[in-house]
Amino acid sequence: MVAPSPAHASDKRPYVRGGQTVPTYSYADAIHESVWVQTPDDADEDGVPDRVAVDLVRPRTAPGVKVPVIMDASPYYACCGRGNESELKEYDENGVISKEPLFYDNYFVPRGYAFAGVDLTGTNRSTGCEDVGGPHEVAGAKAAIDWLNGRARGFAADGSPVTAKAWTTGKVGMIGKSWDGSIANGVAATGVKGLETIVPISAISSWYDYMRYNGTLRSTDYPNYLQGVVSDRIAECAAVTESLANDSAEDTADYNAFWAARDYRPSASRVHASVFVVHGVNDLNVATPQFAKWWDELADAGVPRKIWLHQTGHVDPFDLRRAEWVDTLHEWFDRWLQGLHNGVDHEPRATIETAPGVFSQARDWPLPGTRNVTAKLGTGVAAYTDQGLSEAAAVTDPGTPVAGRLAFQYGPLTRPLRISGSPSVRLRVRVDQPTTQLTAKLVDYGTAARVQYNRGEGVQTTGTESCWGESTAADDACYFDVTERVATTDYAVLTRGYQDAAHHVSLRLTTPLQPGRWYSITVPVNAYDAIVPAGHTLGLVLTQSDSATEAPDTGATVEVDLARSTLVLPVSGPATLTPTAAKPRTTSGLTGGVRPERERP
Known part of the structure; x- marks a missing residue:
């Protein structure tokens, strides 16, 4: 007051x-x-x-x-x-x-x-x-x-x-x-x-x-x-x-x-x-x-x-x-x-x-003083073929080669990492199809209590009520109380990004890719704000078709020039991101993906 x-x-x-x-x-x-x-x-x-x-x-x-x-x-x-x-x-x-x-x-x-x-x-x-x-x-x-x-x-x-x-x-x-x-x-x-x-x-x-x-x-x-x-x-x-x-x-x-x-x-x-x-x-x-x-x-x-x-x-x-x-x-x-x-x-x-x-x-958002920190994906060329992986299959066990994905790890972190803003992944790629969906996921690997946003949007209704204003027989002001749904888990997907490769020049028109040619394509990652604790590992997972979209499982193979590709993170405070335990490999094969039910805004 x-x-x-x-x-x-x-x-x-x-x-x-x-x-x-x-x-x-x-x-x-x-x-x-x-x-x-x-x-x-x-x-x-x-x-x-x-x-x-x-x-x-x-x-x-x-x-x-x-x-x-x-x-x-x-x-x-x-x-x-x-x-x-x-x-x-x-x-x-x-x-x-x-x-x-x-x-x-x-x-x-x-x-x-x-x-x-x-x-x-x-x-x-x-x-x-x-x-x-x-x-x-x-x-x-x-x-x-x-x-x-x-x-x-x-x-x-x-x-x-x-x-x-x-x-x-x-x-x-x-x-x-x-x-x-x-x-x-x-x-x-x-x-x-x-x-x-x-x-x-x-x-x-x-x-x-x-x-x-x-x-x-x-x-x-x-x-x-x-x-x-x-x-x-x-x-x-x-x-x-x-x-x-x-x-x-x-x-x-x-x-x-x-x-x-x-x-x-x-x-x-x-x-x-x-x-x-x-x-x-x-x-x-x-x-x-x-x-x-x-x-x-x-x-x-x-x-x-x-x-x-x-x-x-x-x-x-x-x-x-x-x-x-x-x-x-x-x-x-x-x-x-x-x-x-x-x-x-x-x-x-x-x-x-x-x-x-x-x-x-x-004082503001993104946090004042936030700056972009870039991290290389590695060296050499790695490839992955569209598999229509579920999200769980795509992000689990990042140190183990899995067909249809490339997984990179940064950590364990020696100090907390504060992400505040809109990340991106800048890729140098060669694709054997005119287009494919490029998908990126940032993952926090480490045990912690987390909001379970995939279950009931992360909240649950209780049996108690509270009242906010005056009630009448026709219109009461009382509502069931709601609490966050929290559980201890070993990892959590923080945020995701999607880019149709043929729209990398402009969203107003398609520019089909020429097989055999290298392209620089940025995958924008959804804005986020989080603290990744010290001792945890930050993961980056690259896939193609995904259950969040209607992108077809093209079977495309994407080659990534790791040395010319970077993860860009908006970071507040000190940060050092060194790739560790990344084991990408060329993969092949094709499986079906699961499509989402449509939501209402």
Whole structure:
């Protein structure tokens, strides 16, 4: 807590005391309202502008008292639910919202905020067409902000006009996990006035990078699959559905105009909202380049920002550090939506989990002073042939030759190694096929207690509950507690990277390789932050096709000039990486790989 400034002391808002918002209004007496906001689009081509459903819960304030809005725009309110307990929206007999998922309304409405749950275009009670991260989705969520600021038209269920000017300041903070947070990124990239902050949790900043790993197809028919999961308006949206199938360049995995329309990073300079990024460094659904590249673009644009990184997977911090998260989020919204100078924006910018349950703060991320350290792979030429290895088969027993991989070791380390940022592997290779997938994995070999992110995303639900805000018979504020899933293991895959060899020149086009010719190809490795303890060994494993992608088992043989190939690590503090016990050899043979089930962002 900070001492209240003179401005705080004279604040006339009844819900502000001592420099912070406090419970003032009865949640049981809150106003529930459902509004349909007109968008600028007609995605379903029915001759009528699309409308997005905006379900509001707001405090019953006195005349003249206005409040800002916390908004979660989501495609999941009817199909799949939100939060660890998969809560859905519920409505009363008149079709007005009676229960919003998650705790935001229960906790913040008594403190002088309104909450808006927005159905993305083409989902639940919104019209239009779901275009999977595209312009229609973004325009629909943006229209809700425009309506709150008097720039768009809103209607009640009976068609009568509805405005918000009597009760809101027009200041909006968007929050959400996964797809919800992705749309928050997209709306912020429009520069819309009134959006003061966003809190993207495990969110996408480039849908190409979500569905294509550097020119490698992650899964077939992914855009249409996601559309079908969240929307029941496929029949009304033939043109959009056809575009998702035909314009996404599945046959080549090229980056094109379709993907550029779903890439928010080039518009980071238009972001006027502050940004509070939260992401798991072991998130295998929305991989870490999604936050890391966005974070770098925001930094270059001078956007006020904060970041939390944790060691679990695709997890909301409410299910990781619940008390600390609610307190910090409360301070963040008070600062950017209420204008209360509580110091949260002057705290260390980064909070990072360095071991199970151990969090530390840093001035920035990557850690200040981080530098790239390069390590040679060895000498001579080694070769490996595509085997479609499982990850366990690829990384186990790195000192033993295994067909289909090259394994390198650095260590045992004489001191802890802090990795902070985006590694890469620079390879000098010769391939006997026009292309193949090049896969790199960094592995920490050594016994330690680790978060088991491959099981339940690294968390498990307990039998106890805790409550966050006020409850009613229709909408309770209590949720099962969640703990990290931790076990002692002999090794852990830290991070992974993929590169289609024929896309090594550009992601916009393929450049087939000529057999017999040497190429320099960089495999970008997903951003990471970790401490590899002294006494452990850092491993680098190279394979080709992988269960995380749809890359075919080509049977390609890749020769690697070890002396002209390097591992590049972003390291904070002293580091010496000397290759040891590397026993690569030429291998051959072919086995089938296991393909993943498709995930939802």
